[in-house]
Amino acid sequence: MARSIQAKQSPPSDRSAQKWLLRGGHVIDPANGRDAVLDILLADGVVAAVGEDVTRDGGPVQVLDLDGLLVLPGLVDMHVHLREPGQERKETIATGARAALAGGFTSLACMPNTEPALDDATGIRYVREQAARAGAARVYPIGAISKGRRGEELAAIGEMVAAGAVAVSDDGSPVQDSALMRHALEYCRRWDIPVIEHAEDAQLAVGGVMNEGLVSTRLGLRGIPVEGEVSQVFRDCLLAQLTRGRLHIAHVSAAGSVAVLRWARQQGIRVTAEVTPHHLLLTEVEVSRSRYDANTKVNPPLRSEADRQEVWRALHEGIIDCIASDHAPHMAEEKNVEFDLAPFGVVGLETTLGLVATHLVGPSLGAGERAGAQRLGAGVEPRQMGVESEALGTAQLPSFTWAQVVERLAVQPARILRLPGGAGTLSAGAAADVIVVDPRAEWTVKPEEFYSRGKNTPFAGWPLRGRVEYAWVGGELRFARERGGFLES
Amino acid sequence: MNEGGRTPALRGKDLLELESLEPGEIQLILETARPMLSVFSRPVKKYPTLRGRIMVNLFYEPSTRTRTSFELAAKSLSADVVNIATTTSSVTKGESLADTARTLEALGADWIVLRHSASGTPAFLARQVRAGVINAGDGSHEHPTQGLLDLFTILRRKGRIAGLRVGLVGDILHSRVARSDLWGLTKMGAEVVLIGPPTLIPVEVENLVQTGSPAATAASPVPPSATGSAWPSPPLAPAPPPASASASMSAAAAAAGVSLPHPPVTVSYDLESVLPTLDVVQVLRLQLERQKRGLFPSAQEYSELYRLDSERLQRWGAKPDLLVMHPGPANLGLEISEELANSPRSAIREQVQNGVAVRMAVLYLLAGGRPAQDTETQTG
Numbered sequence: 005m006a007r008s009i010q011a012k013q014s015p016p017s018d019r020s021a022q023k024w025l026l027r028g029g030h031v032i033d034p035a036n037g038r039d040a041v042l043d044i045l046l047a048d049g050v051v052a053a054v055g056e057d058v059t060r061d062g063g064p065v066q067v068l069d070l071d072g073l074l075v076l077p078g079l080v081d082m083h084v085h086l087r088e089p090g091q092e093r094k095e096t097i098a099t100g101a102r103a104a105l106a107g108g109f110t111s112l113a114c115m116p117n118t119e120p121a122l123d124d125a126t127g128i129r130y131v132r133e134q135a136a137r138a139g140a141a142r143v144y145p146i147g148a149i150s151k152g153r154r155g156e157e158l159a160a161i162g163e164m165v166a167a168g169a170v171a172v173s174d175d176g177s178p179v180q181d182s183a184l185m186r187h188a189l190e191y192c193r194r195w196d197i198p199v200i201e202h203a204e205d206a207q208l209a210v211g212g213v214m215n216e217g218l219v220s221t222r223l224g225l226r227g228i229p230v231e232g233e234v235s236q237v238f239r240d241c242l243l244a245q246l247t248r249g250r251l252h253i254a255h256v257s258a259a260g261s262v263a264v265l266r267w268a269r270q271q272g273i274r275v276t277a278e279v280t281p282h283h284l285l286l287t288e289v290e291v292s293r294s295r296y297d298a299n300t301k302v303n304p305p306l307r308s309e310a311d312r313q314e315v316w317r318a319l320h321e322g323i324i325d326c327i328a329s330d331h332a333p334h335m336a337e338e339k340n341v342e343f344d345l346a347p348f349g350v351v352g353l354e355t356t357l358g359l360v361a362t363h364l365v366g367p368s369l370g371a372g373e374r375a376g377a378q379r380l381g382a383g384v385e386p387r388q389m390g391v392e393s394e395a396l397g398t399a400q401l402p403s404f405t406w407a408q409v410v411e412r413l414a415v416q417p418a419r420i421l422r423l424p425g426g427a428g429t430l431s432a433g434a435a436a437d438v439i440v441v442d443p444r445a446e447w448t449v450k451p452e453e454f455y456s457r458g459k460n461t462p463f464a465g466w467p468l469r470g471r472v473e474y475a476w477v478g479g480e481l482r483f484a485r486e487r488g489g490f491l492e493s
Numbered sequence: 494m495n496e497g498g499r500t501p502a503l504r505g506k507d508l509l510e511l512e513s514l515e516p517g518e519i520q521l522i523l524e525t526a527r528p529m530l531s532v533f534s535r536p537v538k539k540y541p542t543l544r545g546r547i548m549v550n551l552f553y554e555p556s557t558r559t560r561t562s563f564e565l566a567a568k569s570l571s572a573d574v575v576n577i578a579t580t581t582s583s584v585t586k587g588e589s590l591a592d593t594a595r596t597l598e599a600l601g602a603d604w605i606v607l608r609h610s611a612s613g614t615p616a617f618l619a620r621q622v623r624a625g626v627i628n629a630g631d632g633s634h635e636h637p638t639q640g641l642l643d644l645f646t647i648l649r650r651k652g653r654i655a656g657l658r659v660g661l662v663g664d665i666l667h668s669r670v671a672r673s674d675l676w677g678l679t680k681m682g683a684e685v686v687l688i689g690p691p692t693l694i695p696v697e698v699e700n701l702v703q704t705g706s707p708a709a710t711a712a713s714p715v716p717p718s719a720t721g722s723a724w725p726s727p728p729l730a731p732a733p734p735p736a737s738a739s740a741s742m743s744a745a746a747a748a749a750g751v752s753l754p755h756p757p758v759t760v761s762y763d764l765e766s767v768l769p770t771l772d773v774v775q776v777l778r779l780q781l782e783r784q785k786r787g788l789f790p791s792a793q794e795y796s797e798l799y800r801l802d803s804e805r806l807q808r809w810g811a812k813p814d815l816l817v818m819h820p821g822p823a824n825l826g827l828e829i830s831e832e833l834a835n836s837p838r839s840a841i842r843e844q845v846q847n848g849v850a851v852r853m854a855v856l857y858l859l860a861g862g863r864p865a866q867d868t869e870t871q872t873g
């Protein structure tokens with residue numbers, strides 16, 4: 005397939021002023037109901053036109069023929085740990101923002117559990133300035149709910165929102181004080197921003213390192229019962245009902261949480277939710293199979309096969325709104341230790357799209373896709389997928405179309421965070437955050453090749469299909485695989 | 494020598510757990526341990542088998558008894574022993590476990606005997622080094638040589654393991670001994686009853702054997718051991734298949750040649766009611782700090798509910814030949830009375846001696862040794 009970049013004239017010096025004509029790609033833009041082979045013109049940093057046979061409207065235009073490739077709105081990851089300030093050995097805003105873009109995320113929201121925590125305007129401004137300097141993905145900071153993330157007093161939420169925070173969360177330190185959670189939900193109504201909760205009863209989880217169940221019993225590891233998540237989700241939904249605030253549940257891992265969310269939706273409670281790729285694709289068995297590899301240690305923990313199937317179905321049904329990576333980089337020295345001593349978390353920015361494309365997208369590539377397209381994920385042995393083969397059960401789980409995937413990786417997270425500039429869409433006039441994906445590109449997860457400083461992934465060695473080829477942010481081509489990755493401005 | 498269809502050797506370089514051992518491998522270790530016992534009666538208490546080899550005791554938790562047992566076992570086979578306890582090693586300076594182990598390996602360690610408070614650490618270590626790793630107790634996971642010496646002790650006292658009903662009493666939740674005993678006993682065809690307060694019984698533990706591990710399901714029946722041995726051959730039960738409880742029962746029962754009235758693993762909270770059905774009871778050590786986590790109200794109440802003494806055995810109708818065991822060190826008077834611990838039906842002292850023999854067998858086999866009979870011709 006042709007992927008040549010043909011500069012019609014020598015490029016202008018101001019790159020954001022360049023025009024790009026992306027021709028003949030399969031445009032999937034569920035926000036506008038587009039799912040067809042179309043041309044798209046990027047000009048002056050925005051999506052200028054989308055349609056059949058879009059003509060150049062004069063001036064220099066770079067033309068890219070994208071036959072057989074997918075053109076998507078830039079993806080949005082609403083749950084990322086960038087570690088800066090304070091833990092730059094794990095990740096920096098610059099390395100994380102590059103990892104995001106290489107993984108197809110043109111926007112990300114970063115959690116405030118840095119050192120110090122992002123609990124005032126200074127911290128929020130610092131993140132935005134560093135992100136602007138990095139010139140990769142857009143970075144939207146999330147402020148802390150409580151001062152120092154200590155779960156005691158409200159942080160300077162108004163000041164943070166004014167500085168650019170798009171939500172608040174004490175992620176990593178679940179809010180135990182129900183009155184504080186109530187006040188956060190109430191107070192945030194002033195701006196109608198979501199309160200993002202890592203739902204977990206800390207007392208039930210104390211000392212736990214994996215899901216509580218047969219596998220934890222066998223391995224002799226302290227368990228974290230699923231009920232600790234479900235009860236907290238229920239509490240938070242009740243508080244959202246009480247306050248009419250906006251609640252977002254991070255990384256739903258339990259079937260019981262799905263039941264609570266379904267009930268909450270029926271009640272009209274304003275709650276949204278996300279799920280991670282690892283909770284969609286892995287179970288607690290992975291801890292046993294990997295022989296206590298700390299890259300299977302995440303919080304919330306990998307759960308049972310029944311939980312995995314239920315969160316998958318909930319994502320399909322829309323009870324869970326979106327996919328977020330919960331990208332949590334750690335140093336190899338921190339992870340390559342006794343299971344009990346290792347920190348929780350895995351990276352995900354550079355594997356999420358490939359995992360989703362390979363394992364969630366079904367045989368149907370979407371209405372506009374040419375016949376004869378190979379089924380994504382076909383030929384991958386169940387055992388390579390990292391779950392018990394008899395329990396894998398993806399056959400009985402609903403598959404997703406590309407449009408549904410874009411909905412859950414771009415449209416919904418942008419909507420939940422109310423990101424500006426038409427993020428998650430290819431609407432005319434929206435910021436030209438666009439990615440091109442080769443849905444048939446086969447590759448293998450090699451952590452040593454990540455742009456992220458964190459190499460801690462349970463998916464190392466997994467064969468995947470589907471990869472980002474180009475990424476524009478604000479009309480500027482910042483990542484082009486054929487040109488060796490990132491383009492310096 | 495003809496192996497007679499036995500599992501001829503251990504499969505791995507390490508001994509991490511009993512869960513993944515095949516019944517034939519357990520049988521091999523038990524058979525190899527038997528002649529090793531003569532080390533206690535020989536005038537010269539040494540075999541030259543492991544001369545020039547180095548075994549390191551790397552103990553991140555204090556345990557004089559286990560460390561000494563491994564040390565005696567290694568020295569009886571003429572290996573050199575290095576003892577490292579946390580207080581004397583660089584561990585306290587923050588050197589990582591993996592780094593420590595690689596250093597030990599560079600210094601020539603053939604085996605690292607690891608005791609650690611975190612479950613899974615031996616498996617973690619075994620991935621990092623070429624040296625053999627022997628688990629001397631990891632967190633709440635397993636203590637495989639303890640499990641083996643318990644099997645060996647039961648075999649010597651009872652002449653068989655298959656078909657026996659063995660009670661494990663106490664803190665099953667945190668007990669690595671209980672998990673190793675559970676796997677060892679069920680693989681050898683015994684029934685296990687786990688007895689303790691509900692707060693100290695891990696979730697779904699009664700499903701462990703039914704659902705099986707990859708190793709358990711892969712285990713194949715092993716033919717009886719070579720004939721001509723005066724040693725009673727324990728009938729070997731294949732590990733139950735994962736299909737269903739009834740299927741696993743019948744398979745184990747068929748192989749054991751007895752009919753089992755119960756699933757391989759059951760749970761009881763009531764010691765008095767199950768005591769009369771037991772052939773063997775292993776009393777576990779109660780860690781008093783569990784009380785602080787709110788898992789039981791007091792040592793006094795625990796003792797009232799789960800202590801064993803001779804008067805209770807009498808009153809509750811224990812079998813006359815009930816064998817009483819304890820992995821030690823016992824809280825005498827709390828979980829077991831001193832007079833019962835020292836009574837003829839107690840095997841507690843033998844457990845200690847058997848521990849040395851079993852650990853000799855493990856070292857010997859991990860070194861690639863042939864079965865026990867060969868040892869004696871080589872060294873006798």
Ligand SMILES: [Zn+2]
Pocket residue numbers: 175176202254255303304
């Ligand atoms: Zn979290």
Ligand SMILES: [Zn+2]
Pocket residue numbers: 083085115175176330332
């Ligand atoms: Zn997180």
